[in-house]
Amino acid sequence: MVKSKAAVLYESGYDMPYVKSEPLKIETVTLASPGPNELLIQVRAAGLCHSDLSVINGSRKRQTPMVLGHEAAGVVTEIGENVTGFDVGDHVVCAFVPSCGQCLPCKEGRPALCEPGAAANNAGEMFSGGTRIQKEDDTDVYSHIGISGFSEYSIVSTNSAIKIDPDLPFDQAALFGCAVITGLGAVINTAAVKPGTDVAVVGLGGIGMNAVLGSVLAGAKSIIAVDLNEEKLAHAKELGATAVYNASDDDVVEQIKADTSGGVHYAFETAGVVPAMKTAYNITRRGGTTITSGLPDPKDEFSFPQVVLTAEERTIKGSYLGSCVPARDIPRYISLFKQGKLPVDQLIGEKIALEDINEGFDRLHAGKSQRIIVEFPST
Incomplete structure (x- = not known):
């Protein structure tokens, strides 16, 4: 188990500006140890996206309380049972649709439409079921599409994680989890x-x-x-x-x-x-x-x-998700970036601390900034 500072949403539809109404509460939550085929990652960067904003403003209903955030990158700090292909210390980008590889859409090469992945995301649960986040009073906290990246630490399915080269800065790496592959x-x-x-x-x-x-x-x-x-x-x-x-x-x-x-x-x-x-x-x-x-x-x-x-x-x-196969496309797009053919680093606007996230969503709503990135310090 690990303690983690996180941005928790208790209900949607708060009045704006969010910097005053504070729909996202910065609290300490407890994460269970990763289960089979799961990773504990230390989140180092997470982007603010309209998909998060739509949950905050209530246009897309989700279960609450919930730790939001789905465009994230970080470092693997613990691995669960049966995990292959990942080691402690690996750098990863998170993809917000876990793909089972067995349902019809996955077999057709369309993992963005994975049926078990969509069911888990809609339920606010992990890919293997349930939640791994609790408040200090033991109340369960829902997961945001399997990532919950507005947190110092997060449990993710190996089906949601893509290993990347460690030389890619985390703020740039996070973009590949949503903005890049979708656009x-x-x-x-x-x-x-x-x-x-x-x-x-x-x-x-x-x-x-x-x-x-x-x-x-x-x-x-x-x-x-x-x-x-x-x-x-x-x-x-x-x-x-x-x-x-x-x-x-x-x-x-x-x-x-x-x-x-x-x-x-x-x-x-x-x-x-x-x-x-x-x-x-x-x-x-x-x-x-x-x-x-x-x-x-x-x-x-x-x-x-x-x-x-x-x-x-x-x-x-x-x-949806750019019709991507994340395990195939994210490494390809990162390679294009490194070749200078895809300058996604020019899309980063402000970098903020987790404590400033409500104001960040005000700015996202106003459309006055490029991608806003929450940066987490290395510990």
Whole structure:
């Protein structure tokens, strides 16, 4: 057992600003020893993501109390029974969908859709069942999609851990667990963008910026970035966007369609809101594909004229975890980063302490920062 300082959510729907209402309470919790096929990791860095924010604001309900955080990297400090392929001292990145390798989606090469993994995540439990976190009064605390990375220590399934080279800084490594594989994977895996085509990315958070980088990597002819924030639009140009548009312009759809002779071949919606999806859909050309990787409120609905799917041979696709195979893709993407072909280090904004996490989520909600990283000191 180990004591760990963690950010615990007791209920959703707190009033903003969070720096005042403090939905995340910084408390000491107790972690059980890792069970069979589990690892205890000392978390060294964890990114703030809209998927965490959606649990805090209540748009995506989860069991509470819960330690949030799913984009994390750290060091293995203890291993459970039957563990192979990992040793104490290994550096790992966490992938938030544990894959069993046996269900139909896993056998089809689609581990992001692993059925036992989804069931465990939805229950707020570990992949092998139950929870490994308790409050000091012995109350059980739920796990956030198998990671609970806003904690000094975390128990994760070996199905959720990817071993990485120890020379990769933890703040950069953490990005590969969500932002990189979700954004880059949507371009490379889900859409399979062809060289010389026109691409648009609507929403320039961590996932959207990685979609821009992925479009550069895929050899897109034009890469259009759309957002409400002028600083993010400027940053997208630095990363390789060939044109930028402010989503608040009344005629943004008409502008893009005129400048691309009818629209783009691939449009990526990464903001997780219906207006962004409408923009992405409306700027997709005849015969093109609209891909969404954002997670909107489950009550939100998006509609379109059904006839368009047939008459224009349009495609609408979802992309979860970038349609990635984490054990295959994370090492590949890290290799591309080391070769200088995937500058994800340029996507890191602020680095904060765990005690500042509520203010960090205020800034994430405001869309005023690139990826915010909680850094944990080495002990």
